[in-house]
Amino acid sequence: MAEPESAARRPASEQAAGHGELIIPDGGFWPAPQVPQPNIYPMEWRVETEKLAAIYQKSKVMAWNPADLPWDGLRAEDFSTEQRLGIMYWFSVLANFDASGPAVFARATIHAFEQHEEDPVRKCFFSITRDEMNHEECCQRSIAALWPGGPLDWTPSTDLERAAHNNIGWLYHNGGRYWSGYNKAVGKYSLAVLFTSFMMGEMAASTLFRGMASGTTHPVFSEMFHKIGRDESRHLQICMTILENEWPGLTDDVKATITRQLRAGFIFLSMILWEPPDGFWDLPPYFLPNHRVLMSHARQAGLGVLSYQEQAENWKTAIAKIRVIVQRWGIEFPAIPELDIEGVDVSADINPEDIIPVF
Numbered sequence: 001m002a003e004p005e006s007a008a009r010r011p012a013s014e015q016a017a018g019h020g021e022l023i024i025p026d027g028g029f030w031p032a033p034q035v036p037q038p039n040i041y042p043m044e045w046r047v048e049t050e051k052l053a054a055i056y057q058k059s060k061v062m063a064w065n066p067a068d069l070p071w072d073g074l075r076a077e078d079f080s081t082e083q084r085l086g087i088m089y090w091f092s093v094l095a096n097f098d099a100s101g102p103a104v105f106a107r108a109t110i111h112a113f114e115q116h117e118e119d120p121v122r123k124c125f126f127s128i129t130r131d132e133m134n135h136e137e138c139c140q141r142s143i144a145a146l147w148p149g150g151p152l153d154w155t156p157s158t159d160l161e162r163a164a165h166n167n168i169g170w171l172y173h174n175g176g177r178y179w180s181g182y183n184k185a186v187g188k189y190s191l192a193v194l195f196t197s198f199m200m201g202e203m204a205a206s207t208l209f210r211g212m213a214s215g216t217t218h219p220v221f222s223e224m225f226h227k228i229g230r231d232e233s234r235h236l237q238i239c240m241t242i243l244e245n246e247w248p249g250l251t252d253d254v255k256a257t258i259t260r261q262l263r264a265g266f267i268f269l270s271m272i273l274w275e276p277p278d279g280f281w282d283l284p285p286y287f288l289p290n291h292r293v294l295m296s297h298a299r300q301a302g303l304g305v306l307s308y309q310e311q312a313e314n315w316k317t318a319i320a321k322i323r324v325i326v327q328r329w330g331i332e333f334p335a336i337p338e339l340d341i342e343g344v345d346v347s348a349d350i351n352p353e354d355i356i357p358v359f
């Protein structure tokens with residue numbers, strides 16, 4: 001057997017020619033340096049929650065392609081200008097949520113790798129990222145078909161168009177504020193806190209698309225909303241499975257943070273589920289009246305936007321489900337007087353940095 005030293009001294013060309021010989025250093029192998037954490041290395045594929053692994057496999061089988069929706073059936077000439085504008089406006093509002101999904105979950109995926117969450121958690125995050133990219137594509141394609149240049153890259157020429165363009169600008173200004181907050185939240189909060197917000201977003205999304213799927217009169221939107229709704233239900237299932245692992249043994253501190261996050265989620269998501277609550281969204285005073293006019297055009301176009309009252313009922317039902325779930329784990333629910341829901345008053349403790357935007 002050759003001495004390790006002489007093997008090490010052999011020229012590289014000679015070593016490459018054959019298999020060479022194994023080198024066992026005197027005194028044993030040198031331990032590799034510990035990888036400073038957080039870091040995605042060292043690699044491993046730990047599985048603790050089989051149910052999550054199964055959901056991930058199912059997500060691949062259920063995959064669909066937005067490009068395959070019957071887009072030829074979505075024709076600008078079938079709508080009035082106001083209706084086309086209304087639909088574009090609604091998808092621009094939706095995009096504040098659904099089109100942030102890919103970036104939100106891509107970041108969460110990287111975070112899960114860095115925290116060495118078990119493999120199925122990382123894979124499920126990835127699958128949500130994939131799905132949200134499809135949902136974003138639906139916003140993109142719907143807008144491109146009906147209002148080229150939308151959401152913002154077009155020149156309005158009537159008062160209604162100027163109102164829509166301006167409202168969308170204000171909406172994305174707020175989206176930008178929440179994105180800044182989210183970037184900080186990802187590193188700051190535990191999985192339990194992040195996932196309670198995600199869960200609320202998915203509950204909202206599955207509720208929204210179920211309502212829209214039953215309300216729309218257009219075949220393209222019907223197929224789109226059914227498919228998105230099914231994805232959102234799977235996202236909700238992922239969140240619930242993760243939370244069942246995370247919720248037991250929460251400290252009172254974390255529970256209080258979750259209560260605040262639930263109120264923050266209501267504030268954030270109400271923009272698309274219902275109407276934005278007062279005093280938090282940074283909007284000009286004319287935003288809401290104009291928003292209502294634009295939404296009514298989308299509604300008349302057969303998009304499936306529920307009435308104000310139906311939206312309130314729907315949102316209230318979804319929130320009631322969330323309330324039952326979190327209270328089971330001893331987490332107090334925040335007061336949501338806007339929907340006559342009683343609970344802890346946390347309204348004074350919420351700022352933009354608290355909001356974890358999700359959908």
Ligand SMILES: [Fe+2]
Pocket residue numbers: 098101131132135205232359
């Ligand atoms: Fe989505």
Ligand SMILES: [Fe+2]
Pocket residue numbers: 128132201202205231232235359
């Ligand atoms: Fe989702």
